Amino acid sequence: MQVSARNALKGTVKNVVVGSVNTEVTIEVAPGVEVTAIITKSSAENLKLAEGKEVYAVIKSSDVIIAVD
Template identity: 75%
Template sequence: MQISARNALKGTVKKIQVGSVNDEVVIEIASGVEVTAIITKSSVENMQLSEGKEVYAVVKSSDVMVAID
């Protein structure tokens, strides 16, 4: 896989919450560390996503914000 995004985090699909238009995909990238993505149902179907499948969470952003309590 080649991609221009600098942050491609390999992980495993932990859960897929099915919605009417979009699905919520929870990806575990390390023990206890999760990334959640909202993607179209058709993307979930086209990629044949299911719990346990290895995937990449790809983050591409021109802005990163940092916050503290």
């Protein structure tokens, strides 16, 4: 796999919640460290996502915003 995005985190699918339009996918990238993404239901089906499958969380962003109360 070759991707131009610089932030690609390899992990394992921990949970998949299928909705009517979108699917929520939680990926464990390190013990106790999770990333959750919302993708289209059809994309999740095309990727054959299921618990235990090895995947990459590819993050395309030039900014990270931090906020406090």
